[in-house]
Structures are given as C-alpha cells and as structure tokens.
Amino acid sequence: MGTFAAVDVIRAKRDGGVLSDGQIDWVVDAYTRGVVADEQMSALAMAILLNGMTGPEIARWTAAMIASGERLDLSTVPRPTVDKHSTGGVGDKITLPLTPLVAACGAAVPQLSGRGLGHTGGTLDKLESIPGWRATLGNDEFLAQLRDLGAVICAAGAGLAPADRKLYALRDVTGTVEAIPLIASSIMSKKIAEGTGALVLDVKVGSGAFMKSVADARELARTMVELGGAHGVRTVALLTEMSTPLGRAVGNAVEVAESVEVLAGGGPPDVVELTLALAREMLDAAGLPDADPAAALADGRAMDSWRAMVRAQGGAPDAPLASANEVEVVRAGADGYVAAVDAYAIGVAAWRLGAGRARKEDPVVAAAGVVLHKRPGEAVRAGEPLYELRADDAGRIPAALAEAAEAVRISATAPPVAPLVIERID
Template identity: 90%
Template sequence: MSSGFAAVDVIRVKRDGGVLSDAQIDWVMDAYTRGVVADEQMSALAMAILLNGMTGPEIARWTAAMIASGERLDLSAVRRPTVDKHSTGGVGDKITLPLTPLVAACGAAVPQLSGRGLGHTGGTLDKLESIPGWRAALRNDEFIAQLGDVGAVICAAGAGLAPADRKLYALRDVTGTVEAIPLIASSIMSKKIAEGTGALVLDVKVGSGAFMKSVDQARELARTMVELGGAHGVRTVALLTDMSTPLGLAIGNAVEVTESVEVLAGGGPADVVELTLALAREMLDAAGLPDADPEAALRDGRAMDSWRAMIRAQGGDPDAPMPTAPEVEVVRAERDGHVAAVDAYAMGVAAWRLGAGRARKEDPVSVPAGVVLHKRPGDPVRAGDALYELRAEDPSRIPAALAEASRAVHIAPTAPAATPLVIERIG
C-alpha cells in the first residue's frame, strides 16, 4: 500500500466536493483498519461523504476496499446454488426467520449473516437468541458444513469479514452519518459480497419505520446496491416494501419467533406470509430455481422441517416454550370506527422502551418484552376492543412505552384505502 497520502488531504478532497481516486480510497480504508487514520479523521470524511455524496465508481471502489480489509468466504464446496436476502430494517420485520428455511426447503442454500438490533429496529440474532440453547457464533467451517447439510444458516458475521465495515459502522452510529446512502450501500454490500453468496435479494424498506422515509431515497439506495452487486459478480435484485405499518402483529424478540413459527406452520398474519413468499420467489429465481413452489413448501411441512433442522444444528431446541413477560398492559379502543393507521416508528420505539431493543451496542435486550397488536389498519373496532398489548419484564418501563404507542394508533369513521406491501422491483 502506498503511504504517500495524508488523511487530511483525503478529507479536503471530499469536503470540497471532489472525487476520491482509487488509490486514495484504498489507502484510507487500509490505514483506518490498521489504526493509522484516527476515528476523528474518518468521522470528518464520513460527514463530507454524507454532505457531498460519491460517484458510482467511488462507491464501487469504497466497497471493494472494505471487502479487501478482510477475508472472502469460499462457498464453492456447497453443492446447492447460494442466495441470500438482506432487509434494511424495520419494525416487526421477522421475515428472515421463516424465509431462510423456506428457501432452503425449495432447494437453495441460504448463507444468512445477520445482525443485532439498534434503536427502534429489531435484530434477527436477538430474536433467535430467544430460543433456549441457540447460538449465533459459528466458525467458518461450521457455517459451510451446515450450509451443505441443512441448506440454511442464520448467524453472526465472523470478525474476519469486512473488518473495516465493523469499525466504520460503529463510528457512523455516534457521528450522525448513518443516513449517507454511499455508506449504507457499501456497508451492506461489502458484508454480503464477502460472505460468498452467488445471488442476493434486497428488501429496501420505505416509510416511517424505515431508515429511508421516501420512495425516492429508497430507490436510490436500492439502485446503488443492485449496481454494486453486479459489479462484484453477485446477481442482485431489490424490492421496495412498505414500512409505514409494522409487519405482522408481533414486535419484539420471543413474540416475533412465535409469529414466524406460525407462518412456517401454514398460518400467520397475511402481510408476513405475502412478503415471505414474494422474497422467496425472487430468491429462488435469482438462484436459478424459478420452478420451485414456496407456497407448497409452507403447506406441506417442508419449510417447518427445514426450520427445525436449522435451529437444532445451532444448538437450539425448536420445541422449547418461548419465555413470556410477567407484565402485560392491554390498551383498548375508546370509540367505534376503523383503524386508519398504526405508525411503525412509534410502535418500534414503544417496543424499545419496553426493553426489546437497545440504545447502545453493548446493552442487553429483554427476550419476552414487546408489543402485540390486536388490530391492523383497515380493521373495524368497537369501543372497548383490545387494540394492542405492551409486554415487559419490568413494570417501570410501561409508562414511557405507553406514551409512544398511544401516538401510533389512529381510529377514523371509515377504513383507509388499501396500499400495496411491495411498491417496486429494481434489478
């Protein structure tokens, strides 16, 4: 690596709206990973990127430099076609849980490296850790062996994959630069490309409960990531999906696992089933299995068998009862009408206040805490009907959660117009 750069010169280029050279990007990423570029210098560069953006070639090189900071997994020993899915995060978004074993049941292998929740969005690993005995950390050899045997793995990314991203992600979180599209796209895609998957389907969330509040923002992020995947030989498609309302009825950790198992058993809320099947069809098509029938795999029990095998392979007991919260507060409708809206962000914050999420990466999460909805937009209600319930281990958490949740549900005289769950397909 050339040492002919100074961090301050690289920062100035982007501060003044210039374009970073390939050599500057390679140097700054390597130097930051090694600790030569200090956190405060990378913070300044991240803010300059947030304010001034990056060109397509800059983002592609930035992503490649992040991949090059660590190892790239070789999945060539896995005989099935590999395909993964990534969601940009939302409220009640438990789709990875039923989707991964469902796609595996249809003949693909799903190497799903997942994360933990932060703020109002939940984390897949936190949810699965509700299952007694289940472990998130797998060695690379265990990961590849399970992918071959079961066809489905959901686990934490190893420390060797895109270490530059891990360092930069933590920095963005405390410097107000999380929202920069070049940094979001490169963060997601560096990990997904490094994990070695052959194809990738992106679920880019739009709405109050998502990081992308507008369709235009979400479309820009989706297009950026689809192009990055293509540039690195990973067939990538994206769906823009609605996150103005929570997905399903359960928001939390154990409650979302319970709902996911209902979907795998052939039931569950209609919107969760719809999105799971839409993403499954995209994944199977991207993996070269367009004739597979995920709906049949939910009906005939193959998806449930795949789930049980996946949980057992990682030390979990698929028959263990889910822990329940001792404190439950049921909130009821004050008048007749129809549910006009359930705001995803407010409900996500309510679940976080109950202990289901974390404010800082090192915070613990409460397994049984969360919100369970009894009504969704469009449902008729009568005065006294249960609208939702708040669940907590600690009763002192309920008042703050109640203050958030009470802002989320709106009742109107008539039902709202139905809105599509899948807004657009890109790729």
C-alpha cells in the first residue's frame, strides 16, 4: 500500500476529483490506525458529502472498510444465510418478529444490530428491555446459536469493520451523516463482513426517515444493491413508507410487546404486512421461495423460534416488561378522520420521554415511549384518545407534549391509503 499526504487526498475530493484506489486504501487504513487525524477525515467526509463519489470509488471505499477488520466465516452454518437491514425509522420494530420468523421457515439470520441515536430507535435497546437479555456474544457463541436456532440478534463485535465504527461516530458530530456514499459503505461494509450469503434492505422514505425523498432513497438503495452484488452477496431493496410511525408503539418495551403480538398471530396490520413482505424477500434471496411465512406466524412456529432466541441470550420471554410511572393521554379536539401522524414528531417526542439518546453513552428508559390510539384513516370523535406519552419522569412530559403537539392532523374526510411498499430494487 502506497503512502499519501492526507491533505492531497482532501484537496482532490474538494476540487471534485476522483480518488484513486491507492488513495482510498491508504486513507481508510491510516484513519483506522490514527495516522490520519479526525479533523482531516472530517474535511474529507464533508468533501464527499458535497461532491459525491463514483460507483467504483464507493465500491473501493467499502472494500477498504471491510479490509480494516475481520470477515466472519458462516460456512459451518447448515442453512442458507440471509440478513435484513433497515435504514431506520419510527416504531420500526420489524427485526424483532422478522428474524425468528425467517428462521422458522428454514433460513439462518445473522442479525448484527445497533443502538439508536436521535429519533430512530435501536434494535438492541428494544431487546434490552427484556429482563436478562444480553446483546454481546463472542464469535463462537454467535456461530453456535446460528447453527442451533437459525436466529441471532446481537451487537457487532469490535473486529468487524472498525473503520466504520470510527467514521460513523465522526459523521454524527460533523454534519456528514446524510452523504449517500458514506451511508451505503457504512451499512454494506458491516453486512458483507458479517458473512451473510444474501441481504434484503428496507430503505425508509419520508419525514421519519433519513431519506426524505423517493429519489434519494432510490439512489441509496441502488448503490447498496450494486455494492452487495460486487462482493458476492445477493442483495435486494424495498423502498418503504416512513412518514407515519410503524404500528402503534414507539419506544423500547412497548415495541417488544407489539412484536410479540405479531408473533402471536395478531398485531397492527402494517407491521404484519411489512414483516411478511420482507420475510418473503429474504426467503426468496436465500433460495427458499416456497416457504410460507404467513403459515409460520399462524401456527406458532415463529413464536417458538422467538422464545428460543430470547432464552439463548439470557432473556426471560415470559417476564413482565417495564411499565411507565407517568402516562399523559392526548385527546382529539374535533370529530373527523386522522389524516396524518407525523413520524418525525412522534419519534422526537419518544426521544424526549427517554426512549432514545442524544449521545452514544446516554442510557435509554425501557418503559418510555408513545402509544398511538389512532392511525391515519381511522375515525375519531372529539375527546377520544389520539395517543399517550409514557415516561418514568414527569419532568420529561412537557417537552414531549410540545414536540407532538402538531403530529396528528384531523380532517373531515378519510385520507387515501398510501402503500407501505413503494418500490422494489434488485
């Protein structure tokens, strides 16, 4: 690997140039080792945000991030492996019912998940509201559980794409989170390094998502699908609606409870619809197109798979979940129909209540969150509950009330139904 001057790499991208393979390999490696300083990588990240990257540049950047650490070998797992990644939303608990469901249908799901930051909740934070459940598994434990049960949801080990861990934290504090080349390479470097054979991406679009427009979401999805293919991972993406929260529960313990309802054959129709749509894509990508995930939900196999997965990681599937000390109910001021529920406003309200974190080291409150009583399209009478805010600390409620004040819009007529799955990209 050649040696370059960091400032020359920064200038090249600042002036709209294309970085060479050698420059990319060097800068990612040197940053991981601490040779390139945070302020230099911050400048490069901003130049990438403003000027973009070509397809070959993004592919090389992703390869360099993968090469910064280890790559898991899942060849000893007897089932076909397939994973899912969501770009993050509000009430997006889909990983919880989806992972055991797909495992119940014959695939193995090596789901390395993350924590929440800002208004989007983290899968690990949700699961940690189950008493005893632990997120951290060693590689041997991870592989053994994948072989035995076909389902693991855990934290990524420190050895996978360490360049990404360092760069992700930097992007968060330098206003460069939105750079599509950096989002795509961040997600795909971790997913490729985990060793999965196939991958389904759930790219969210709308007020509650990072991607506000379909055009941006499509560009991100296409970029990631191409990256997966270039690294031998069969990848498909769905663009899905995230202007309205998914389901009725937004938080940690409340989302676990809603996920368990889905696994029991109930739950909100939108959560069931998206869980089944992603399950079918995953099973097809894994070479199991004839598996029937709806049957596995109905006959209890998915629930059995969930309980086994929770137990294997120290959790008590029957233990009561945390409940909030303080509940504030917000009621409708007029008769009509719910025209819209703004996902971003509800997500920020849940965060204010303690369900999310402002900094990586902040704790989250298991019982905190928002529960919707009414969703778009439903009729409402004046005085009926629209949503409730849940917190352990009454002092958090006023700020959450202010955030959610304009979240629910009521109209005289029922709104048209927006499709949940907008587009498929493969």
